[in-house]
Amino acid sequence: MKIFLTGATGFIGxxxxxxxxxxxxQVTGLARSESSERLLKSVGAQAHRGELENPQSLVDAAQKADAVIHCAYDHSFSNPEETAKKEAQAxxxxxxxxxxxxxxxxxxxxAAMGIAATGQLASEDFYDPATRNPRKSTEIAAAAVADRGVNVSVIRLPQVHNALRQGFVSALIHLAREKGVSAYIDEGSNRWAAAHLLDVARLYRLVVEKPLPGLRYHAVAEEGISLRTIAETIxxxxxxxxxxxSSEEAKAHFGWLALFAAMDMPASSALTRQRAAWQPTHQGLLQDIAQNLSG
Incomplete structure (x- = not known):
């Protein structure tokens, strides 16, 4: 297949x-610079010059592809309304x-988009467009495109990790080094789901090879690891x-990360394992944190 991939030069991409x-x-990745082009060519992919802010460049690439994977996202968190608009346009x-x-x-x-109620595991079949989760713009836009007859599927991610990077945990490690303590909020009982980078990449391949229109998949290997356990490992x-x-102390300590450090984001992948015949095989988040810090 000829597959067009946005976010191709990122950690997951x-x-x-x-x-x-x-x-x-055959993979063609979205490249917004000459350095991105060189990187893509070095890993055996082709490059398509364009950017998320240029919708026509995305239309042109999609028209030439047998399948499209949209993995790019602006994680700056500085202007959520502008980010949502850009995501919907893309x-x-x-x-x-x-x-x-x-x-x-x-x-x-x-994956947190699939949480129906506090304390419950997020599930693939739950979707609430009224959620406060900022990523709702992604799934609202995907649903709108599906309503026009496009063959759309959604892959939801937890904390994606390997021995070098661990999602939001990398930010926790940076803060711990900077401040000399490894912090969590209250009892630290809130949980984060996780999956190894290579297991996540395999799920994308399985889904794009045998897409089932309208379905959501959870790339989740571990349903929920408590923030206290993560902090103690760090x-x-x-x-x-x-x-x-305390919650008040956390705002000053964590800064932009405080919102996420307080969130309970456990998730199930039971339906995904059935639908995609996907089984995670790589090591878990705590092992990757320990390996990272031992290096």
Whole structure:
């Protein structure tokens, strides 16, 4: 297949490129600079010059592809309304490039979108467009494109990790090094789901090869690891004390990360394992944190 991938030069995108090319697919990645072009060519992919802010560049690439994977997202958090607008425009443009065909569009979201009630595991079949989760713009846009007849599926991500990077946990490690304590909020009982980078990349390949229109998938290997356990693993690795903070203290300590450090984001992948015949095989988040810090 000829597959167009946005976010191809990112942490997750490069792993998807490797997974797809090793399976014999031809990958073209979105490149907004000469350095991105060089990087894509070095890993066996082709480059399509364009950017999310240029919808026509996305339409053009999608029209030439057998399938599209949208993995790019602006994680700056500085202007959520502008980010949501840009995300919706990008998904709309990719959908226009595929409209009138059965060629699949795989859109990336977050597993926390599937949480129906506090304390419950997020599930693939739950979707609430009224949620406060900022990633709702992704799934609202995906649903709008699907309503126009495009073959859309959604892959939702937890904390994606390997021994070098661990999603939001990397930010926790940076803060712990900076402040000399590894903190969590109150009892630290809130949980984060997780999955290894290579397991996540394999799920993208499985879904794009056998897409089932309208379905959501959870790339979740571990349903929920408590923030206290994560913080204690970091404290052991850095040889610094763990510390429980109140909600008020957490705002000053965590800064932009405070909102996420308080969130309970467990998730199930039971339906995904059935639908995609996907089984995670790589090591877990705590092992990758320990390996990172031991290096």
């Amino acid at each position: 490069l792993a998807i490129v490797a997974e797809l090319t090793q399976a014999g697919h 998904i709309d443009a990719l959908g226009r490039g595929l409209q009138g065909s059965a060629r699949p569009l795989i859109v990336t979201s977050v 404290s052991t690795g850095l040889n610094i004390p763990p510390l429980s903070l």
